[in-house]
Amino acid sequence: MKKQIFSGLVSFVLLFSIIPxxxxxxxxxxxxxxxxxxxxxxxxxxxxxxxxxxxxxxxxxxxxxxxxxxxxxxxxxxxxxxxxxxVLIKVNTQTADWGITRTAAQKAWNSGLTGKGIKVAIVDTGIAKHDDLMIAGGVSTVDYTSSYTDDNGHGTHVAGIVGAENNSIGIVGIAPDADVFAVKSLDQNGYGYLSDTIEAIDWSITNKMDIINLSFGTTTHSATLQQIVDKAYSQNILVVAAAGNNGTADGSIDTIEYPARYESVIAVAATDSADKRTSFSATGSTIEVSAPGEGILSLFLNNQYARMSGTSMAAPYVAGNLALLKQSNGTLSAKELRLKLQQGVVDLGAVGKDTWYGYGIIQAPVATSTTKEPTQSTEVRYNSKTALATNKSAYKIGEAVSLTVTSYDQNGKILAGANAQIVILEKFRVVKVFKGTTNSYGQFKVAYNTSRRNSLKGLYHVQAKTTKEGYNMSESVQRFKLR
Known part of the structure; x- marks a missing residue:
């Protein structure tokens, strides 16, 4: 986490951590x-x-x-x-998405909950145009531009976790039909004055947002910041914030940052794919819930995708989950929805609420028959599974990387004729996209040809997804190294 100049600065660590x-x-x-x-x-x-x-x-x-x-x-x-x-605020990202599966989002979607009609403000570096996301509107509170377009990447990544569309490309957010608003309070370097953030929250209250996501933090208490988040909560707006990325190895010290420390704000810790606290995740008595925050694939600048880690990524999972809860329980107050969030978790760590995971890792709600929205079709949809494999884990530059996607139904029977997509990413850059259909063996095979001229050494991430009429989309991820 970098330090800044205290002419009033605050630094954000991934999750955002603000420091004077x-x-x-x-x-x-x-x-x-x-x-x-x-x-x-x-x-x-x-x-x-x-x-x-x-x-x-x-x-x-x-x-x-x-x-x-x-x-x-x-x-x-x-x-x-x-x-x-x-204070000036700075974001530093550490370095898909298994988090959707871990939070049981697909069960929520199958029951009719997608966040439709719920307004979520992403107070961050803005949101860039992307084929995988619809931006409902927004505002810029920084001095140098009136545009809320993201020129850093962090805000776009956060927004994708909440509301990337459930379509045939890229990824899907936990609340794919939520109305996502870009509230730009940080500049192209991830910096923004405290006054810009207060104005952003002020705008969110005035424009009647349902949920505000704050993927940043500071070690400095601000009475004005506390007053504005308290006001938002009193106006029935749920405020979610990243707990911080300055956790200690043994998790014995209270390292939660502001605004997550405030009582009116839901403080979110980060977990990995094994349901363990990430080493960077802040700990303390005000941790309320935890959510996926390591190696999260989401949207990025220039219509790209990227993996990032941090409580910055965990917070929007909670914001999106709250959008599902609010859609399902539209008459409940913010306090009542917050209680439902706490009750709907899977307990991790010590029994009950603890300083590492809070009440536990969030789980998406399932609509009851009285809350499920009517649909135009009564078609029954079945679950599918996607498997992705490489013929080895490491390759020399110049070798072809063999990739095989296999599609199954929920009973393990192969699915021929399914639409398949493979996306290969090197760091934040999409280097190759393959599309096709599975054969009679339920497989779609491709070869990614590396070359000394165009390929870089390092770790590559691969995302595969398959879709077929009558079945829900499923996905799988894999990695390989070029050396």
């Missing part, structure tokens, strides 16, 4: 947030030769720039509750 940094010497002006006891009073700002940068609708505060010598004057004003540094 050291002030520069000889600062003539500073960005601060003035938090008032009651109503905003702007007169004092003019008296100290400050400039107002942002005003908010849902919290009694304004963001300003003032001469550094005037900060003490502001603090002494009887109407001012406190003056906070306008």
């Amino acid at each position: 940094t050291i002030a520069e010497a000889q600062i003539q002006e500073e960005r601060v947030i003035v938090y008032y006891k009651d109503k905003v009073e702007k007169t004092i700002i003019g008296k100290v030769k400050g400039k107002i940068k942002k005003e908010y609708k849902n919290v009694s505060a304004i963001a300003v720039t003032v001469p550094s010598t005037s900060i003490e004057t502001l603090k002494k004003d009887p109407n001012v509750k406190l003056v906070e540094k306008d």
Whole structure:
């Protein structure tokens, strides 16, 4: 996790971790947030030769720039509750998706729950256009652009985990029909002032979002940030945040960051495919639930896909799961839905709530007959299975990589004529896509030809999925090395 400059910065570790940094010497002006006891009073700002940068609708505060010598004057004003540094937020990603299977999302979809009609705000670096995602709208709160398009990649990855479409390409999000909104509060380098994040949450409240995802964190408490997330929760909005990526090896220290530490926010820890706490995941008494957060395949810039790890990835699993819960229980309050989230987990670690996993790993809800949405068709759909295999685990550059996809039904019977897709990724880059149909043996075989001219040494990820009329889509992942 990188440190930043404390002219008001906060750093995000994957999940996002916000951390303040050291002030520069000889600062003539500073960005601060003035938090008032009651109503905003702007007169004092003019008296100290400050400039107002942002005003908010849902919290009694304004963001300003003032001469550094005037900060003490502001603090002494009887109407001012406190003056906070306008911290800068930074995201650092560590390095598909098995998480969909582990959270039982397909059972939710089969029961008619897809997040339809639920509004989820992704407060992050924005969201890039992608063939695998529909963006419902959004806003930019950063100074340098009015566009909410992602120019970093983190926000797009987070958004895909929530709402990538359930179509014939790429991946699928846990709530594929949710209305995903891009709320850009971080720039192309993953930095953004605290005031930009507060404005983003303020916008989310005003525009009546149902769920707000915050895949970032800071070790610095902010009264204004706490006030705005508390306001969101009081307005029946569920707020989800990454717990942090600064966990210790033995998990014995409370390392949960803000805003996940606040009572009004659902703090999310990260697990791996073996249902174990990831080594980086923060621990502490305010961990509420856990979710998949290691090696997660999701959307990326330039219509690509990428794997990332962190509590940044675990949080949107929970946000998407809450979209399913809200669709199924539309009359319940945010507090009641939060309780259902806690009750619907699979307990991990110590019995009951613990400091590593909270109540446990989330599980998608299944609609009852009274909550299931009517469909146009009564067709029965069956589950399918996809197997992906390579003829060996490591290859020399110049060799052909043999890949075989086999499609089965839920009873192990082969499925001929199924549509198959194989995607090969090297780090964040899609290097090859194969499409075809399974043969009479239920197989689709391809050879990926490597070359010294175009191939790089390292670890490659392969995703395969198959679909057939009357069956649900299934997928499998594999890896191989080029040396």
